[in-house]
Amino acid sequence: MWSHLVSDVSFDELHTFAEGLGVPRRAFERDHYDIPSHRYADVVRAGAVEVSSREVVRLLHGAGLRRPKGRRTA
DSSP states (O other), rough: EEEEESSSSSHHHHHHHHTTTOGGGGEEEEEEEEGGGHHHHHHHHHTOOOHHHHHHHHHHHHHOOOOOSSSSSO
């Protein structure tokens, strides 16, 4: 099982947070980090907030950070 780690602020914030947890950059995919289930509690303890998958998409769209599969990013 996997969780997605996103930011509702910026990719810089997301990368900094993930780096602080030792999450490798290779876990970043378009607009989120894939977090394995065994790391979930660590990520939440560090300040991540659990939200539904619909909320993840809403937050990404609201921040202008959504990068859907199949679309080229600049």
